[in-house]
Amino acid sequence: QVLLQESGPGLVKPSQTLSLTCTVSGGSISSGNYYWIWIRQNQGKGLEWIGYISYSGNTYYNPSLKSRVTMSVDTSKNHFSLKLSSVTAADTAVYFCARENLNYQDSGGYYYRAFDMWGQGTVVTVSS
């Protein structure tokens, strides 16, 4: 059973950088056909997809956050990380990490993707 667990500071000061790590257990982050995802949930905007990173380091970020987001992966530690710079109160949210499974296929042979494993989420508050 693959488990994901977020970790990092629960309180970040405005203008500083939010840093979170997601540790994957029960499976290798280097397994093919998965992307590793960050998602956040706040009261105002609901769920927001932040972006993904592959085990080889390929990334895709939400354009709304792209200028402030950096994701990285450490296969030796079996974890991946999120950095969000220049945070404001609007970045206060529950941050989830997840695994995107690229392997789903229907009877017609079309491939689909879905977030099949999630962490429990970690609350990050931006406040001085």
Added chain:
Amino acid sequence: DIQMTQSPSSLSASVGDRVTITCRASQTISSYLNWYQHKPGKAPKLLIYAASSLQSGVPSRFSGSGSGTDFSLTINNLQPEDFAAYFCQQNYSPPYTFGQGTKLEIK
């Protein structure tokens, strides 16, 4: 970005009831629509992928339908463990976006 409009935002039902939650996309997304269940303090759980395919291990009382812009999640014979939040998600094109969620409560 593709906007996902989910309704209702909350729903009260009783054990044994059948409920339906709908999700509408602002443009066609074919069948690139997933449904998730989320209980407070727990990891969200994938229920349905590709609009109508049941994730392994999910009870058959959950079903999904739709394609294009209109989708629905139906739960038959509600069980006590089904009272939770549900949300849809499109992965037709990034940035992937979510519905606002539906909170299913016990009547």
